[in-house]
Amino acid sequence: MGFVSRRLLLPVLCALAGACVGACTDTRGEDAGAVLDAREGSLALLQLERFTDSDVPLPRLVAGAKIARYRAIDGDALLRLLGADARDLDTCSASGGLGELDLGPEAQVELLSIGDITLRGGGAQSTLSPRLFPALATTASGWFYAGEAEASLPRAEFDEYVLSAPGEAGTGAFEVAMAAPGPVLGLSLAGLALEQTASLERSGAVELTWDAEEAGDRVEFELYTGGSMVACTARDDGHFALSAAQLSALEADENASLVVRRVRVAPVDMHGITSAYARLASSRTLSLQVR
Numbered sequence: 001m002g003f004v005s006r007r008l009l010l011p012v013l014c015a016l017a018g019a020c021v022g023a024c025t026d027t028r029g030e031d032a033g034a035v036l037d038a039r040e041g042s043l044a045l046l047q048l049e050r051f052t053d054s055d056v057p058l059p060r061l062v063a064g065a066k067i068a069r070y071r072a073i074d075g076d077a078l079l080r081l082l083g084a085d086a087r088d089l090d091t092c093s094a095s096g097g098l099g100e101l102d103l104g105p106e107a108q109v110e111l112l113s114i115g116d117i118t119l120r121g122g123g124a125q126s127t128l129s130p131r132l133f134p135a136l137a138t139t140a141s142g143w144f145y146a147g148e149a150e151a152s153l154p155r156a157e158f159d160e161y162v163l164s165a166p167g168e169a170g171t172g173a174f175e176v177a178m179a180a181p182g183p184v185l186g187l188s189l190a191g192l193a194l195e196q197t198a199s200l201e202r203s204g205a206v207e208l209t210w211d212a213e214e215a216g217d218r219v220e221f222e223l224y225t226g227g228s229m230v231a232c233t234a235r236d237d238g239h240f241a242l243s244a245a246q247l248s249a250l251e252a253d254e255n256a257s258l259v260v261r262r263v264r265v266a267p268v269d270m271h272g273i274t275s276a277y278a279r280l281a282s283s284r285t286l287s288l289q290v291r
Contacts, residue, residue, distance in 0.1 A: 040071040042112075044172075044276030045082055046163055046268060048119075049261070051283050052183045063128055065145040067114055067172055067273060072106035073139075081109060081140060084279070089218070092232035092242070094249045103139050111142030114165045114172025114270075119147075121161040163278065171272035181262040183282045184219055186211035194258070199289045202247040210260075212238035218263045220281075225253035225290045236262065256290040259283060 044067040051060040066082045073081070081103070113130040130143035160179050167173030187194045187210045200206065200223075208221065217236040222229060228251045234240040250256075261283035268276040 039074065041274040042067070042069045042272070043078065043082070044068070044174075044268065044270050044273045045079075045084055046117075046176075046276070046278040047084075047281075048161060048163075048180070048279070049281040049283055050180060051285075053285055063117075063119055063126075063145070063147045065117055065128065067112045067270075067276075068109050068140075068142075069112060070107075070109045072108060073103060077103055077107075078109070088233070090234055090240070092230055092246045094228070094230055107139050109140035109142075111140060111144055112168075112172060113143040114167050114174075117145055117163060117165045119161060119163055161280065167271055172270060173272075174268055174270040174276070176266070176268045176278055178264065178266055178278055178280055180280050181217050181264045181282050182213055183284055184210050184260045184262050187260060187284075187286070194286050194288075198286075199291060200247070200256075201291055202250060202252070203244065205241055205243050206247070207239060207241045208234075209239045212236050213262065214264070216264070218265075220259075220261045220263055222259040223250060223256065223288070223290070224259070225256040226251040250290055253290045256288045258286045258288045260286070 044065070046065045047063065049062045051062070064083075068078070068082060070078055115130075117128040119126050119128065126147060128145040128147045130145060132143060160177055162175065162177045164175035165172055187208065189198050189200060189208055190206045191209075192198055210219065213236055215236065219234045219236050219240070221232045221234070221240070223231075228249060230242075230246055230249050232240065232242070232246075261281045263279060263281045265277055265279050268278050270276040
């Protein structure tokens with residue numbers, strides 16, 4: 001369900017682990033290279049993603065949640081297993097899959113039900129009910145939440161979403177309100193606006209620029225070409241450079257696509273869960289020719 005900046009997740013993982021080498025006491029600096037060790041505990045991931053493509057009459061809202069107890073698994077592997085890949089700011093990586101995870105034979109993840117999760121926003125209300133999770137080998141099993149709806153609210157940056165659940169067996173009760181980030185606008189590639197299909201040459205470095213907004217938000221880029229994908233996480237400061245080496249991982253494709261999303265993350269106080277956070281994203285998909 002997308003990537004999450006490691007710096008945004010660092011306080012969460014530190015709380016999970018109770019130990020973090022060289023990074024827990026001060027999150028103002030860079031944390032690349034921080035050693036995270038979350039071997040046992042509980043974690044909740046709440047995710048809302050609003051798709052604001054211009055060719056649809058109403059934005060589409062996709063919601064999901066996973067609440068997990070776990071043991072014998074480290075923080076980064078746990079996040080990837082649950083669908084949130086932690087990555088350092090201002091970096092890119094090629095696509096990967098669960099098959100690359102080395103979880104170890106002792107790793108166990110139990111996905112919990114906390115009752116129906118209610119989502120409210122703009123006068124509308126919807127419900128996410130727990131569903132049985134198809135087991136990933138012998139590692140993860142239990143319940144997950146997922147839903148999709150059209151959202152009639154006109155502008156994402158003015159929306160406030162409220163999520164809540166009653167909990168089950170004394171665990172998981174919460175309520176949190178978050179304002180959604182605005183869509184990424186003014187996007188340009190090497191100085192050319194990307195509102196229409198543009199070309200990307202892989203022979204040299206290029207710069208992506210956009211209209212920056214909140215300093216605490218992050219912007220994610222995912223370039224899809226054929227069977228290849230490069231994903232990047234950037235500060236919301238209006239510019240990000242893609243190197244020739246990063247672009248060389250892409251295949252040539254006349255019908256490629258660029259997914260760009262602005263992401264906001266906030267901690268959640270969830271009863272009986274060691275650490276929880278909500279991730280709100282506003283996403284767009286643009287056509288691209290990669291040569």
